[in-house]
Amino acid sequence: MAGEVAVRNKQVILRDYVSGFPKESDMYVTTDTTVSLKVPAETRNAVLLKNLYLSCDPMMQFLIRNNPQQKMRKYVYCTPGSPIRGYGVSQVVDSSHPEYKQGDLVWGLTTWEEYSLITDIVPETALVKIHHTDVPLSYYTGLLGMAGKTAYAGFFEVCPPKKGDKVLVSAASGAVGQLLGQFAKLAGCYVVGSAGSKEKVDLLKNKLGFDEAFNYKEENDLEAALKRYFPEGIDVYFEHVGGKLFDAVLLNMKEHGRIAVCGMISQYNLPEPEPLKNLFQIALKRLNIHGFTHRDYDHIVPKYYEFVLPYIREGKIVYVEDIVEGLENGPAALVGLFTGRNFGKQVVAVAPPRP
Known part of the structure; x- marks a missing residue:
């Protein structure tokens, strides 16, 4: 032609x-x-x-x-x-x-x-x-694509926050986790993040505004580590990792706690998924566990942009x-x-x- x-x-x-x-x-x-x-x-x-x-x-x-x-x-x-x-x-x-x-x-x-x-x-x-x-x-x-939509939906649609909620975010320095922590702080929550290196822990605490953070690779007893940061229990958990961390979280959730599940990266490539030992905690504590994907929330993109763009322009979201x-x-x-x-x-x- x-x-x-x-x-x-x-x-x-x-x-x-x-x-x-x-x-x-x-x-x-x-x-x-x-x-x-x-x-x-x-x-x-x-x-x-x-x-x-x-x-x-x-x-x-x-x-x-x-x-x-x-x-x-x-x-x-x-x-x-x-x-x-x-x-x-x-x-x-x-x-x-x-x-x-x-x-x-x-x-x-x-x-x-x-x-x-x-x-x-x-x-x-x-x-x-x-x-x-x-x-x-x-x-x-x-931030303005799939990860941002996932974080906004997970926090405001799946687990609507209450001021003062105690929130745990796994994979907290990743694309979704870093936003969840900042959204939670904007909503007046206490936020702890887990990550896989000292540098990522420093990022969460010193740049992204998390109240606390820990390196899960350095914790021999994850249940005890969570008890250290959440002596009264966890209100909201954002699950991206699965495996041993999820098992420890179930033991540390408050009654009627909320868990949003949008990923389990530790399990994706294993020949057999790790067994969970503490599933009965879901019944004992009447936990609300909600699985979702970003595709469930395509309709919220305009509302999300209206929420997040002013924070980006004002430098209040990193x-x-x-x-x-x-x-x-x-x-x-x-x-x-x-x-x-x-x-x-x-x-x-x-x-x-x-x-």
């Missing part, structure tokens, strides 16, 4: 379905393909994206496994030989979709490559237009990002999530936006 331009397209390809913990060797980077910078004329309701930032999320490990019992929705599942999929911030290069035009900035599901042709835009995978550009665009991979430069460094960044290598929200910077 006259005037059509094709360019090399760097991609992160899934080599084969993952078994156990993801490894860098499960993926490879290639520039063997080219892409046209025009949506094919016969393709309706499609957009061509230039990817700017890609989000590394623990849930992505479900997308690169061949496990029908744990499949996420089929529209985000990855197949060997194709680019892996995940959330990102992108700019529309060309569009045959009436809702998107060239130059639009969007966030949503994309593929790990420099340019992505998205043809399966349905309500569940819709790209969200970015209207607020006075904040860093990378925030839409976390968001820590761990940004690596270059798509070729994406596999290492993704794998690092499962060993705690990241310090804050893990992001891969692919390219700057076009003027």
Whole structure:
């Protein structure tokens, strides 16, 4: 076609379905393909994206496994030989979709490559237009994207706070946890976070405003550690880890305590999940345990932005990002999530936006 331009397209390809913990060797980077910078004329309701930032999320490990019992929705599942999929911030290069035009900035599901042709835009995978550009665009991979929506829904919808609540956040320095702690402090709660290193504990206490924090790797007795920080018990627990910490939390919850469950990263890659010994505490203490995913709360995004943007602009919300430069460094960044290598929200910077 006259005037059509094709360019090399760097991609992160899934080599084969993952078994156990993801490894860098499960993926490879290639520039063997080219892409046209025009949506094919016969393709309706499609957009061509230039990817700017890609989000590394623990849930992505479900997308690169061949496990029908744990499949996420089929529209985000990855197949060997194709680019892996995940959330990102992108700019529309060309569009045959009436809702998107060239130059639009969007966030949503994309593929790990420099340019992505998205043809399966349905309500569940819709790209969200970015209207607020006075904040860093990378925030839409976390604070203003999936992680922020998850934190806001978990705290204000699933476990509505009461002033004075005693709150525990696991994986507290991560993309969701760091926000939960700050939201809880804004609501007048006492907040403790668990993390996996001294540096992360210092971050929680000295930069993110948590009342206390502890390194779970240094605690030989998690039940005793929780009793130390919550002598009267825990009102609200935000569960991202599972395993031994969750078991210890059940023993330290107050009666009628509330637990929001949106992740269990310690269990994702084990051949057999760790057994929980203290489940009867749920009945004894009449605990309210609510599992959820961010997809349950797509409708709250406008309300969330109305809440959080003023705090960001006033510097009252801090968001820590761990940004690596270059798509070729994406596999290492993704794998690092499962060993705690990241310090804050893990992001891969692919390219700057076009003027």
